[in-house]
Amino acid sequence: MNNSIEKTPNYNDIFETYNRIKSFIHKTPVLSSKSINKITGAEIYFKCENFQKTGAFKFRGATNAVLQLTENQKKNGVATHSSGNHAAALALAAKIAGVKAYVVMPENAPLIKKKAVKYYGAEITFCEPTIEARESTLEKITEKTGAEFIHPYNNFNVICGQATSAFELLNDYKILDIISAPVGGGGLLSGTAISAKSLRSDIQVIAAEPKNADDAFKSFNAGYIIPSNNPKTIADGLLTSLGSLTFKIISENVDNILTVSEDSIIEAMRLIWERMKIIVEPSSAVPLAAILENKNIFKNKRVGIIISGGNVDLNNLPF
Amino acid sequence: MNNSIEKTPNYNDIFETYNRIKSFIHKTPVLSSKSINKITGAEIYFKCENFQKTGAFKFRGATNAVLQLTENQKKNGVATHSSGNHAAALALAAKIAGVKAYVVMPENAPLIKKKAVKYYGAEITFCEPTIEARESTLEKITEKTGAEFIHPYNNFNVICGQATSAFELLNDYKILDIISAPVGGGGLLSGTAISAKSLRSDIQVIAAEPKNADDAFKSFNAGYIIPSNNPKTIADGLLTSLGSLTFKIISENVDNILTVSEDSIIEAMRLIWERMKIIVEPSSAVPLAAILENKNIFKNKRVGIIISGGNVDLNNLPF
DSSP, X not given: OOTTTTOOOOHHHHHHHHHHHTTTSOOOOEEOOHHHHHHHSXXXXXXXXXXXXXXXXXXXXXXXXHHTOOHHHHHHOEEEEOSSHHHHHHHHHHHHHTOOEEEEEETTSOHHHHHHHHHTTOEXXXXXXXXXXXXXXXXXXXXXXXXXXXXXXXXXXXXXXXXXXXXXXXXXXXXXXXXXXXXXXXXXXXXXXXXHHHHOTTOEEEEEEEGGGOHHHHHHXXXXXXXXXXXXXXXXXXXXXXXXXXXXXXXXXXXXXXXXXXXXXXXXXXXIIIIIOBOXXXXXXXXHHHHHHOHHHXXXXXXXXXXXXXXOOTTSOOO | OOTXXXXXXXXXXXXXXXXXXXXXXXXXXXXXXXXXXXXXXXXXXXXXXXXXGGGBTHHHXXXXXXXXXXXXXXXXXXXXXXXXXXXXXXXXXXXHHTOOEEEEEETTSOHHHHHHHHHTTOEEEEEOSSHHHHHHXXXXXXXXXXXXXXXXXXXXXXXXXHHHHHHHHHXXXXXXXXXXXXXXXXXXXXXXHHHHHHHOTTOXXXXXXXXXXXXXXXXXXXXXXXXOSSOOOSOGGGOSOOOHHHHHHHHHXXXXXXXXXXXXXXXXXXXXXXXXXXXXXXXXXHHHHXXXXXXXXXXXXXXXXXXXXXXXXXXXXXX
16 A cells, blocks of 8 residues: 555545535534433434435545546546445445446345445446455456546545544534544544544544444554454444554544444434434444443533434334 | 314414414424435425424424413313324423323323323323223313313314424425325314415415325315224324314315325335435325325425324334
8 A cells, every 4th residue: 555545634634625525415414312312311413424415424435536536537437346335425426527437246235225326327246245256346347447446435535525524513513522433444433533633632532333343442452453354233334344544543533432232233223213213224323322331431421423324224124 | 162162273373373382392394305306206395393392293283282271271281182192292292381281092002102101291091992982081081180171183272383384384485386284183284274375375285195094085075074984094193083173274275185095105104214314104104195196296396295293113114
């Protein structure tokens, strides 16, 4: 990996990114629930990226990456492998920019996600559901087409884009004591942490991760990357492991990572659905699960939570 | 029934009601979905009463009724029979006003609704799940306590309260061609129709009702009340039949009532959940179902829909 990839975003990068992408994204609403505040003892502000285009924060990073392509790169298009929200986000961001998108998806990806990527006009290539098959299939496509690979999280421009959700939240709610985001590959958490620490030096950044996919927790505490080994969690957006860039940013800017049980994730997801009447995917419920499991840490604190997305298969709910 | 009950609300009544209740209620947001607009060919503005306190528009009418009690009536409290959203709404409205609430509920009411009514501090009396048992149990309670019976829909003050949702919507969105609401007992539809016709003489009011509980459709077309006989529909908020006052208002102010199939209701509910990421109960999806079944009527029109509520049993979803 070359040095330019490992450059860490700063406040100016995020500020410029926000101005670059703001006319393409939704400024998502911030919601609160009296009854969830009562249950947790905290004062929680939910930044609702489930209402973002394509139903997840991923559209912010994908849009930023596509908008920074050179004219030559635009001619060749963009490519990625993903079974989830990044694929749909990149497909739509590319479509809006008039750029071709190639997406490698595992054959067993949920039908609803296959449909979404197709709906946004990407060219899909299916492969076996292994990381090796995904990477080798993608490599063939980028070699053949010259398309630019947009990594879902270990990418400077993608992280700058994901940072804009916390940037909006913190500019509108200056009173937060803590900001929390879920961590999978670490793109959202990295962006959130940089926005938080550059806008507010005194704010605490507390990440939340499923116990069953706790590579970030382990890596953060060990001081080197320890990838997950075949993790299984209902939070299907958090199965990926940290990359070199996200690990570096998280190590330097995050105060703590809390891990949570599968039962807590489902309980938190159900609370949000029932009390707030909004649809969030299991990954989005992980920070609230961390609050439910650690009420002492969050008691009487004003906590911002990035709700990462709302793409769930209604035929396969945990309740 | 005495004359004062049959008085019909006018613009001034609704204006005064809004000023009376506005500090107690949420001004609910108005949401749109590009993809639902594309599917229907209409431009739809959803007024989201699922985000109202107690999760439904019912809180508006209950609040207005409680705020208009005399000091003597306040001492004796309020009472109603309901298995649904009106019970929770009246319980919370009474609690806020420091008034005692008595609620008669059928034994087989959903556990989540029993819990909600209890949570808001009402005294619950359970009875057999028949209208006769509900009415006789309620009568015993009002005789014993002197509590004021707040009818869920055939009540002037309740209708004025329910009217404030359309009042907010039409004041903020002056460009609507059509406004639509679901119809059960007719409280929401009556209030919506009076707000619409008094604010905008040229707007069309089109109600939507399940085919399987089509008493309003039949009554509207016959010119006299034809109650439902043991109706069965997934739209559990729309099982009740019109009352004398709601029938009168609807006859005079509604342009059309469309009936829809159970399949369309489920399809519309799913569309709202998947595309808008908000939780609505089946009754709320009935107007969108009517648009899906009658695209020609709504093509290129700007349509306001009152989303009535978001209280669903997550353990018993239709998908």
